[in-house]
Amino acid sequence: MAKNIQSxxxxxxxxxxxxxxxxxxxLSDIASxxxxxxxxxxxxxxxxxxxGFVEQDPGSGRYQLGAELxxxxxxxxxxxxxxxxxxxWTDDLARSSGEAVYLGVLHQHGVLIVHHVFRPxxxxxxxxxxxMQPLHSTALGKVLAATDPVAHAELVDAKREPFTARTVTELDEIERTLDLTRAQGYATDNEETLEGVAAVAAPIYDRRRLAVGAVGITGAVERVCRDGELRPELIAAVRDTARSVSRDLGAKPF
Amino acid sequence: MAKNIQSxxxxxxxxxxxxxxxxxxxLSDIASxxxxxxxxxxxxxxxxxxxGFVEQDPGSGRYQLGAELxxxxxxxxxxxxxxxxxxxWTDDLARSSGEAVYLGVLHQHGVLIVHHVFRPxxxxxxxxxxxMQPLHSTALGKVLAATDPVAHAELVDAKREPFTARTVTELDEIERTLDLTRAQGYATDNEETLEGVAAVAAPIYDRRRLAVGAVGITGAVERVCRDGELRPELIAAVRDTARSVSRDLGAKPF
DNA sequence: GTGCCTCGTTCGACAATGCTAAACGCTATC
DNA sequence: GATAGCGTTTAGCATTGTCGAACGAGGCAC
Incomplete structure (x- = not known):
């Protein structure tokens, strides 16, 4: 492996x-x-x-991130x-579902949100x-871990924090969930990240059929669930959106 | 002046x-x-x-900005x-004025928008x-150039592009506008940046009475103007907001 | 299909570059 | 008014990043 620039x-x-x-x-804190x-x-x-990447408070001399970032x-x-x-497509999904829409990509050990449409x-x-969202408990994260090998490796290595009583942290059980995700083409988050909040997400593929991101909706469990399960029409809407975006990216539908 | 790190x-x-x-x-484009x-x-x-600051397209080998940014x-x-x-305070201002609110700080040669409340x-x-917004034609920019010496220097040095027929680019005339801005405590943008769009802005001061930013509203000229001038109640609302934020930052009101 | 050009990448040697340690001026504290 | 901690500057050394040239892989034209 080639050497990187130290500074x-x-x-x-x-x-x-x-x-x-x-x-x-x-400065002393940073140096030490x-x-x-x-x-x-x-x-x-x-x-x-x-x-412009960091700024210094003129009074205290302390440093913080800069505006150029x-x-x-x-x-x-x-x-x-x-x-x-x-x-x-995400605007349409927010309108038709009545919930907030998130678009995420894999970044380091989690999902980076690159687009967010407010609940209408x-x-x-x-x-x-x-x-950033964690890989192991969110719908976006599970979709990426199930479809992107790099994301899967990150999920295995990461320490899986329990956020609520329903968060699954054991690797075996997560793997079974990922198998199910691959089989049915979507993943859910039923109060596993935040109490009272559920989510559905589906993968987006590029022209080489590689997963490049995930799109999903998130909302109060009272609205998006029925009998403890995500409402089927919301799952269908999310999957339709993911398919539409994939097709826009050049992915063949077959 | 001390030397900076080359790499x-x-x-x-x-x-x-x-x-x-x-x-x-x-790579060759970048290097040359x-x-x-x-x-x-x-x-x-x-x-x-x-x-993570840049990403490379696997197909073409080309580079683009990375997600870590x-x-x-x-x-x-x-x-x-x-x-x-x-x-x-900006939420209140958006609600009471019915227009979009912008909060900006000086960055390099212009105004960097750090907060934006949608028109309700x-x-x-x-x-x-x-x-980024230019200093010479926008309400936020004029306020900063009138109250922050660094911003003023940037405005003088910058090349002042004419965006509309009403954009003022001559330095003498701008200086007179800045004097007026200092005297009355706010600045306007009457279709000088975008056709049909007008704005008002007022400066925000910190506890040392130094201008640290500007807040303002922007909207269609038909709504925010009357008889070709910004509506006085909007100007008052913007100035009230700026004063409230300044007080929150520790600025003495006298 | 074949040649050619251009791309991104690697290699090795040099010296310019950035790193280290110690000393400086400053402010705040007790 | 001494002290302790801060951010900053200085000088010298050797580590580090830079450079020019060569490499292998793709893509385009012919």
Whole structure:
């Protein structure tokens, strides 16, 4: 394996550290967290600051993430082909289902939300684009783990946190769920991630028949479930949407 | 001035290049655009790819921005203090004015939108968080240029593009507008950026009385204007919101 | 089908580059 | 007013990233 550039790896580690820590971090904290000399950390931070990737509070001297990350992150969305193709279909799905729609792709150890359509009512909702969801408990995550080998490996390696009483963390049982997901072409999340919240998701394929993402809806269990199971018409709507997006991406329907 | 880390500067230039180019770029294009040897560019790109900041299309081998940027950019919003304080007030402003609300901060040569509340009706709207607005023609930009010396310098240096027939590009006239903005405490954009669209904005100050951002509303000129001027009640609402956020940030009201 | 061109990638050697450790000025604290 | 901690700067060394050239794989034209 070829060698990567040291200063870049360290800069990336700093950005992730700043993203993880709740509030701003001081230079000494950053240096000791990464095992670097203060001067080394300072040189990297100075450059990152000059480029807009980190900002420094003038008063305390502490560092936090910079605005350029927001600008570039938004640009990533603009270029994202899957997201662009899905935009039309997800709006329809939100309207027909009456629930919030999420579009996610595999990123590192979880699902990165790249598109989010609000539930079509006037309630206050926060945009979750850019947020991460776990692989083992969410509908989007199970779909990706069942259809993308890389996602599956990530799920096996990850520590599977129990979020609610219904969260499945044992690998054997999860594998059986993934087999079922592959067989029926969709996955559900019945209060396994959040109490009172259920979800359905289906995979999106590209022209090489590789899974490139997943689309699904999420809503209060009282609305999206009946007799403890996801309502069939919602499952059908989600699967139709996934198929439509796949076809837009060039996947053959047979 | 201290020296910055070369490889980091080059990596940042690459990310910006990838953000600027419409579609994916090839290695040779990137290397020649930045005046680097192909091997040098490849080493940086390989590291950026490993860290998730760029992705490579398996088929064509071309490079594009990576998902980690979206994740970090969203985290930037979560940590953003001004945005957090403004969240409550901007919702109220959108409801009372019936128009879309924007919150912006100075970034590089323009205004970066860090918060956007949709106009409270059922029309289809696209989220503009992460987008940039010019300093010389928008209400947010004029407010920042009038109250932040750094923003003012950026405005003077920038090339001021005429977007509509009403866009003011001459520096003398802009300076007079900025004087007026300082005197009355708000700025307007009367079809100077987009035909048929007008805006008002007011500055937000921190506890040291330094301008840290601007908040404003934007809407169709038929709704927000009367007799060719912004409606006074909208101006008052925007200024009230700006004052409330400033007070939340610790600014003394006197 | 074959040649050619261009692409992304790898290799090895050089020296420029970024790293380390120690000292600096500063602010806040007690 | 001494101290402890902060972010920052400095100087010198050797590690590190850079470069030019060569490699192998695809794609296009003919």
């Amino acid at each position: 870049l790896e360290r800069a990336a580690a700093m950005l992730r550290l700043l993203a993880g820590g709740e509030r701003r971090l001081g 967290s990464l095992g670097l000399a203060k001067a080394t950390a300072h040189g990297i931070l100075r450059t990152l600051q000059h480029e 927001l600008r570039l992150g938004t640009t990533y969305l603009d270029v994202h082909e899957l997201r662009a193709r899905a935009l039309v 009512d006037d309630s206050r909702q926060v945009l979750e684009v850019g947020a | 980091l500067e080059r990596a940042a230039a690459m990310l910006r290049l990838l953000a600027g180019g419409e579609r994916r770029l090839g 655009s930045l005046g680097l040897a192909k091997a040098t560019a490849h080493g940086i790109l390989r590291t950026l790819q490993h860290e 979206l994740r970090l950019g969203t985290t930037y919003l979560d940590v953003h203090e001004l945005r957090a304080r403004a969240l409550v 009706d059922d029309s289809r709207q696209v989220l503009e968080v992460g987008a």
